[in-house]
Amino acid sequence: MKFAPDETRFEFRVFAPDLSSTRDALAALVQGNQLPESRETYIVTRLNIESNVKIRGGRLQVKTLQARRGLLDQWARPLDAEFPVSVADVENIVLPALGLDLEIGERGALVESALLALLGNQHALATIDVVKQRTLYDTADCVAEFTHLTIGDDAIETVAIEAADPFAAEALMQNIGIADAENDSYAEFLQRRLFQT
DSSP, rough: OOOOOOOEEEEEEEEEEEHHHHHHHHHHHHHOOEEEEEEEEEEESSSOSSSEEEEETTTEEEEEEEEEETTTTEEEEEEESSSSSEEIIIIIIHHHHOOOOOOOOOEEOOOOOOHHHHEEEEEETTEEEEEEEEEEEEEESSSEEEEEETTTTEEEEEEEEEEHHHHHHHHHHTTTTTTSSOOHHHHHHHHHHHOOO
16 A cells, blocks of 8 residues: 555554564465665654654655554654755754754755764764665555664564554554554664663
Protein backbone atom coordinates (compact mmCIF):
# COMPACT_ATOMS: atom_id res chain seq x y z
CA MET A 1 0.00 0.00 0.00
CA LYS A 2 1.05 3.60 -0.48
CA PHE A 3 0.61 6.35 2.07
CA ALA A 4 -0.05 9.95 1.10
CA PRO A 5 2.91 12.19 2.05
CA ASP A 6 0.83 14.13 4.60
CA GLU A 7 -1.06 11.09 5.93
CA THR A 8 -0.54 10.21 9.58
CA ARG A 9 0.21 6.57 10.30
CA PHE A 10 -0.47 4.34 13.25
CA GLU A 11 2.68 2.45 14.15
CA PHE A 12 3.77 -0.34 16.44
CA ARG A 13 7.41 -1.42 16.82
CA VAL A 14 9.35 -3.96 18.84
CA PHE A 15 13.09 -4.50 19.27
CA ALA A 16 14.71 -7.78 20.32
CA PRO A 17 17.89 -9.76 19.72
CA ASP A 18 15.96 -12.35 17.68
CA LEU A 19 12.64 -11.71 15.94
CA SER A 20 12.93 -14.49 13.38
CA SER A 21 9.66 -16.10 14.48
CA THR A 22 7.82 -12.81 13.85
CA ARG A 23 9.55 -12.47 10.48
CA ASP A 24 8.44 -15.99 9.59
CA ALA A 25 4.85 -15.18 10.60
CA LEU A 26 4.92 -12.19 8.24
CA ALA A 27 6.44 -14.26 5.45
CA ALA A 28 3.62 -16.80 5.84
CA LEU A 29 1.12 -14.03 5.05
CA VAL A 30 2.81 -12.27 2.14
CA GLN A 31 6.06 -12.33 0.21
CA GLY A 32 8.65 -9.89 1.51
CA ASN A 33 10.55 -7.32 -0.53
CA GLN A 34 14.17 -7.05 0.59
CA LEU A 35 15.57 -3.54 0.22
CA PRO A 36 19.20 -2.54 -0.34
CA GLU A 37 21.23 -2.05 2.82
CA SER A 38 21.06 1.53 4.10
CA ARG A 39 23.22 3.56 6.45
CA GLU A 40 21.23 6.15 8.38
CA THR A 41 22.18 8.85 10.86
CA TYR A 42 19.70 9.50 13.66
CA ILE A 43 19.72 12.82 15.49
CA VAL A 44 18.53 11.95 18.98
CA THR A 45 17.35 14.40 21.62
CA ARG A 46 17.30 13.85 25.36
CA LEU A 47 14.47 16.42 25.65
CA ASN A 48 11.56 14.31 24.38
CA ILE A 49 10.53 10.97 22.86
CA GLU A 50 8.00 12.53 20.52
CA SER A 51 10.27 13.08 17.52
CA ASN A 52 12.28 10.96 15.13
CA VAL A 53 14.85 12.87 13.06
CA LYS A 54 17.18 11.06 10.68
CA ILE A 55 19.25 11.37 7.54
CA ARG A 56 18.79 8.62 4.95
CA GLY A 57 19.91 8.58 1.35
CA GLY A 58 20.70 12.29 1.25
CA ARG A 59 17.33 13.27 2.71
CA LEU A 60 16.37 14.75 6.05
CA GLN A 61 13.28 13.07 7.48
CA VAL A 62 11.27 14.18 10.51
CA LYS A 63 8.45 12.31 12.25
CA THR A 64 6.49 13.76 15.14
CA LEU A 65 4.19 11.94 17.53
CA GLN A 66 0.61 13.20 17.26
CA ALA A 67 -1.30 10.87 19.57
CA ARG A 68 -1.42 7.46 21.18
CA ARG A 69 -4.30 5.02 20.68
CA GLY A 70 -4.02 1.99 22.89
CA LEU A 71 -0.70 0.35 22.02
CA LEU A 72 -0.32 2.36 18.81
CA ASP A 73 1.56 5.59 18.20
CA GLN A 74 0.21 7.97 15.57
CA TRP A 75 3.03 9.74 13.72
CA ALA A 76 3.01 12.62 11.24
CA ARG A 77 5.78 13.32 8.74
CA PRO A 78 6.16 17.09 8.51
CA LEU A 79 9.44 16.97 6.59
CA ASP A 80 11.07 14.70 4.02
CA ALA A 81 13.48 16.92 2.11
CA GLU A 82 16.58 16.44 0.02
CA PHE A 83 19.72 18.28 1.09
CA PRO A 84 20.43 21.15 1.09
CA VAL A 85 17.53 21.83 3.48
CA SER A 86 16.18 25.35 3.89
CA VAL A 87 17.05 27.25 7.05
CA ALA A 88 13.33 27.96 7.44
CA ASP A 89 12.56 24.22 7.58
CA VAL A 90 15.37 23.67 10.08
CA GLU A 91 14.15 26.50 12.33
CA ASN A 92 10.43 25.78 12.01
CA ILE A 93 10.32 21.97 11.86
CA VAL A 94 13.60 20.26 12.77
CA LEU A 95 14.67 22.24 15.84
CA PRO A 96 11.21 22.30 17.50
CA ALA A 97 10.90 18.54 16.93
CA LEU A 98 14.18 18.12 18.82
CA GLY A 99 12.92 20.34 21.66
CA LEU A 100 15.12 23.30 20.74
CA ASP A 101 14.27 26.96 20.19
CA LEU A 102 17.12 28.43 18.16
CA GLU A 103 17.54 31.04 15.47
CA ILE A 104 20.27 30.15 13.04
CA GLY A 105 20.65 33.78 12.04
CA GLU A 106 21.14 33.28 8.35
CA ARG A 107 19.10 32.54 5.28
CA GLY A 108 19.45 30.03 2.51
CA ALA A 109 19.96 26.33 3.02
CA LEU A 110 22.16 23.87 4.88
CA VAL A 111 24.03 20.92 3.44
CA GLU A 112 24.20 17.75 5.51
CA SER A 113 27.61 18.49 7.05
CA ALA A 114 26.56 22.02 8.04
CA LEU A 115 23.40 20.74 9.73
CA LEU A 116 25.33 18.09 11.66
CA ALA A 117 27.91 20.68 12.72
CA LEU A 118 25.15 23.00 13.95
CA LEU A 119 23.39 20.27 15.90
CA GLY A 120 26.65 18.85 17.20
CA ASN A 121 27.07 21.97 19.35
CA GLN A 122 23.87 21.21 21.29
CA HIS A 123 24.48 19.29 24.53
CA ALA A 124 20.93 17.89 24.47
CA LEU A 125 21.55 16.09 21.16
CA ALA A 126 23.62 13.17 19.94
CA THR A 127 23.96 11.43 16.60
CA ILE A 128 24.22 7.71 15.98
CA ASP A 129 24.77 5.73 12.79
CA VAL A 130 22.56 2.73 12.12
CA VAL A 131 23.02 0.19 9.32
CA LYS A 132 19.74 -1.42 8.26
CA GLN A 133 18.87 -4.51 6.24
CA ARG A 134 15.12 -4.14 5.72
CA THR A 135 12.45 -6.43 4.34
CA LEU A 136 8.99 -4.98 3.70
CA TYR A 137 5.72 -6.93 3.79
CA ASP A 138 2.71 -5.25 2.15
CA THR A 139 -0.55 -6.80 3.34
CA ALA A 140 -2.75 -4.34 1.37
CA ASP A 141 -4.01 -2.51 4.47
CA CYS A 142 -0.71 -2.45 6.41
CA VAL A 143 2.99 -2.27 5.71
CA ALA A 144 5.16 -4.35 8.01
CA GLU A 145 8.93 -4.23 8.20
CA PHE A 146 11.52 -6.67 9.50
CA THR A 147 14.94 -5.06 9.95
CA HIS A 148 18.32 -6.33 11.03
CA LEU A 149 20.16 -3.42 12.67
CA THR A 150 23.87 -2.94 13.19
CA ILE A 151 24.78 -0.18 15.65
CA GLY A 152 28.50 -0.07 16.25
CA ASP A 153 29.46 -3.61 17.23
CA ASP A 154 25.92 -4.55 18.27
CA ALA A 155 23.28 -6.37 16.24
CA ILE A 156 19.56 -6.27 17.02
CA GLU A 157 16.32 -6.85 15.14
CA THR A 158 13.14 -4.82 14.91
CA VAL A 159 9.68 -5.40 13.50
CA ALA A 160 7.26 -2.57 12.76
CA ILE A 161 3.69 -2.26 11.52
CA GLU A 162 2.34 0.89 9.87
CA ALA A 163 -1.24 1.55 8.80
CA ALA A 164 -3.61 4.42 8.18
CA ASP A 165 -6.33 2.39 9.91
CA PRO A 166 -5.55 1.51 13.55
CA PHE A 167 -7.85 -1.52 13.46
CA ALA A 168 -5.86 -2.97 10.56
CA ALA A 169 -2.62 -2.51 12.50
CA GLU A 170 -4.09 -4.18 15.60
CA ALA A 171 -5.37 -7.12 13.56
CA LEU A 172 -1.94 -7.72 12.04
CA MET A 173 -0.31 -7.44 15.47
CA GLN A 174 -2.59 -10.25 16.65
CA ASN A 175 -1.93 -12.27 13.51
CA ILE A 176 1.84 -12.32 13.93
CA GLY A 177 1.87 -12.70 17.70
CA ILE A 178 3.14 -9.33 18.97
CA ALA A 179 -0.08 -7.86 20.37
CA ASP A 180 1.13 -8.40 23.93
CA ALA A 181 4.52 -6.76 23.34
CA GLU A 182 5.44 -3.21 24.33
CA ASN A 183 5.48 -0.53 21.63
CA ASP A 184 8.99 0.91 21.43
CA SER A 185 9.81 3.68 18.96
CA TYR A 186 13.25 4.48 17.55
CA ALA A 187 13.12 7.70 19.58
CA GLU A 188 12.74 5.78 22.85
CA PHE A 189 15.14 2.98 21.92
CA LEU A 190 17.96 5.26 20.80
CA GLN A 191 17.46 7.72 23.66
CA ARG A 192 17.90 4.89 26.16
CA ARG A 193 20.99 3.71 24.33
CA LEU A 194 22.65 7.12 24.17
CA PHE A 195 21.61 8.84 27.36
CA GLN A 196 20.63 6.22 29.93
CA THR A 197 23.60 3.84 29.91
